[in-house]
Amino acid sequence: MSTNSDPMVKCPICGFLYYHYTNIVCPRCNFDKQDISQNESLYAITATIAQKDAEIERLREAHPRAFKLMKKEKFFLVVAIDEPYFINVYDTIRAHEKAKGTWTKKDEIAWFELTRDGAI
Numbered sequence: 001m002s003t004n005s006d007p008m009v010k011c012p013i014c015g016f017l018y019y020h021y022t023n024i025v026c027p028r029c030n031f032d033k034q035d036i037s038q039n040e041s042l043y044a045i046t047a048t049i050a051q052k053d054a055e056i057e058r059l060r061e062a063h064p065r066a067f068k069l070m071k072k073e074k075f076f077l078v079v080a081i082d083e084p085y086f087i088n089v090y091d092t093i094r095a096h097e098k099a100k101g102t103w104t105k106k107d108e109i110a111w112f113e114l115t116r117d118g119a120i
């Protein structure tokens with residue numbers, strides 16, 4: 001932690017340690033700690049990007065298959081669990097994937113958890 005008597009300061013942008021008595025700006029990235037408005041803008045932008053990244057990561061963990069398909073830029077259908085035909089679509093996918101041999105134990109557990117009596 002830096003105090004007023006500490007001759008070293010850590011650049012908030014690049015993390016470089018430098019003598020604030022002899023350097024007004026960071027010698028590595030030229031960040032000017034005197035420029036408060038620049039400072040506040042950079043912190044606000046960095047915080048906003050970090051929040052958006054965290055939200056995207058949360059969604060990616062919740063829906064990994066959707067992200068995989070979006071990355072491939074393939075057309076795909078979305079069937080919400082509360083649609084009356086959800087179970088028909090899910091069963092069709094299950095039968096097809098089982099015939100292909102690509103239906104995993106993990107898929108079967110997920111299918112069972114969603115389709116057992118009263119789950120949907």
Ligand SMILES: [Zn+2]
Pocket residue numbers: 011012013014015016026027028029030031
């Ligand atoms: Zn710097």
